[in-house]
Amino acid sequence: MRITQGCFSFLPDLTDTQIASQISYCLDQDWAVAIEFTDDPHPRNTYWNMWGLPMFDLRDPAGVLGELKACREANPETYIRINAFDSTKGWETVRMSFIVQRPTAEPGFRVIRQETRGRNLRYTMESYAVGRNPEGARYGA
Amino acid sequence: MNALEKAPARIDLGAEFCDAGIGEVLESLERDLVGLAPVKRRVREIAALLLVDRVRQRLGLATEHPSLHMSFTGNPGTGKTTVAMRMAEILHRLGYCRRGHVVAVTRDDLVGQYIGHTAPKTKDVLKRAMGGVLFIDEAYYLYRPENEKDYGQEAIEILLQVMENQRDDLVVILAGYADRMERFFESNPGMKSRIAHHVDFPDYSNDELGEIARRMLASWNYRFDDGARRAFDEYIVLRRRQSHFANARSVRNALDRMRLRQALRLFESGATVDAEALTTITESDVRASRHFQQAEEAG
Numbered sequence: 001m002r003i004t005q006g007c008f009s010f011l012p013d014l015t016d017t018q019i020a021s022q023i024s025y026c027l028d029q030d031w032a033v034a035i036e037f038t039d040d041p042h043p044r045n046t047y048w049n050m051w052g053l054p055m056f057d058l059r060d061p062a063g064v065l066g067e068l069k070a071c072r073e074a075n076p077e078t079y080i081r082i083n084a085f086d087s088t089k090g091w092e093t094v095r096m097s098f099i100v101q102r103p104t105a106e107p108g109f110r111v112i113r114q115e116t117r118g119r120n121l122r123y124t125m126e127s128y129a130v131g132r133n134p135e136g137a138r139y140g141a
Numbered sequence: 142m143n144a145l146e147k148a149p150a151r152i153d154l155g156a157e158f159c160d161a162g163i164g165e166v167l168e169s170l171e172r173d174l175v176g177l178a179p180v181k182r183r184v185r186e187i188a189a190l191l192l193v194d195r196v197r198q199r200l201g202l203a204t205e206h207p208s209l210h211m212s213f214t215g216n217p218g219t220g221k222t223t224v225a226m227r228m229a230e231i232l233h234r235l236g237y238c239r240r241g242h243v244v245a246v247t248r249d250d251l252v253g254q255y256i257g258h259t260a261p262k263t264k265d266v267l268k269r270a271m272g273g274v275l276f277i278d279e280a281y282y283l284y285r286p287e288n289e290k291d292y293g294q295e296a297i298e299i300l301l302q303v304m305e306n307q308r309d310d311l312v313v314i315l316a317g318y319a320d321r322m323e324r325f326f327e328s329n330p331g332m333k334s335r336i337a338h339h340v341d342f343p344d345y346s347n348d349e350l351g352e353i354a355r356r357m358l359a360s361w362n363y364r365f366d367d368g369a370r371r372a373f374d375e376y377i378v379l380r381r382r383q384s385h386f387a388n389a390r391s392v393r394n395a396l397d398r399m400r401l402r403q404a405l406r407l408f409e410s411g412a413t414v415d416a417e418a419l420t421t422i423t424e425s426d427v428r429a430s431r432h433f434q435q436a437e438e439a440g
């Protein structure tokens with residue numbers, strides 16, 4: 001099951017040229033671009049691992065793409081996303097976030113139904129991949 | 142021959158030149174910068190080469206992506222940084238540089254203080270300069286032969302790698318004194334071979350410095366009166382004999398001090414002032430310089 005989080009996630013995966021032009025847009029808005037990766041893609045897991053610090057003062061996407069390449073080499077078979085942070089007063093938040101790498105196989109999530117008092121049900125979600133193996137060995141061979 | 146037959150039509154170089162908009166940049170270079178004839182000529186040559194290359198590409202004549210890394214050599218205050226800015230503009234207009242900004246750094250911005258500090262620092266600067274021009278002032282300080290544990294070498298290696306592999310993303314301009322740059326290149330042949338254009342900046346003549354001073358003043362809304370103009374020409378001659386003479390930069394500093402003296406003179410006179418008095422630097426403001434007194438004592 002293909003995970004859909006952030007911008008463009010219902011589209012086919014972006015090519016590097018498309019990623020570069022999206023980053024270029026972010027830089028034109030004066031947003032700081034950061035790279036993050038994780039192998040726990042639960043929608044409530046907002047804290048992914050940072051790949052280096054957010055990149056302030058960049059003017060051109062080539063710098064980000066270089067880091068992205070390094071991150072992909074160091075973390076194959078993980079999810080990698082690019083965040084663009086807007087530091088303008090009043091915003092001070094991530095304005096754009098999109099996935100730029102996903103594992104080859106995404107087993108997806110299952111719904112867990114928990115019976116509670118009075119025959120009520122509590123629903124929650126669990127990732128097959130995360131439940132099966134410890135961190136670092138969840139995706140890929 | 143085949144490539145030529147397939148060519149669309151004749152291309153008007155003049156129109157191409159206008160379209161690129163580099164005419165204005167070259168013209169303003171010619172107009173705004175005093176002297177520097179050989180530099181202007183080199184910049185023109187480089188611009189022409191790039192323009193012709195672009196046209197050749199359109200006609201389907203294969204060309205190697207030209208190497209654009211440059212070294213600017215010359216004494217301090219001869220306009221290296223200013224020309225680097227214009228160069229970035231030209232490269233940008235011709236499409237050899239995506240953003241056309243200039244990131245000016247020195248050794249301190251590239252080389253770290255302890256093991257493992259240099260690589261991230263250098264890479265960070267390179268990332269910032271991507272799509273533009275990286276201007277490394279006094280580049281020879283990167284290499285310290287007397288200390289073999291110096292981290293400068295590490296920075297040089299990272300630089301070389303990027304200069305070779307990401308020629309489309311970044312143009313590096315090294316700047317510094319001619320003789321020390323020459324020694325730097327001798328000990329780093331890899332660096333020398335990757336730099337295509339060497340531009341030498343000559344010192345300004347006394348007349349040119351006088352002209353520069355007048356233009357600087359005009360841009361700050363000041364002017365010399367006749368006596369001050371003559372005095373300043375004498376001042377340049379005297380100043381040039383002293384040590385640490387830095388061409389246009391020395392002129393700029395001298396003018397700053399003259400503005401101070403003018404302000405003090407007006408302030409202490411206590412009289413009412415008009416625009417005329419506020420904009421005029423008089424002979425006495427110039428002649429109060431210590432270089433005149435020193436010359437008097439010596440002579």
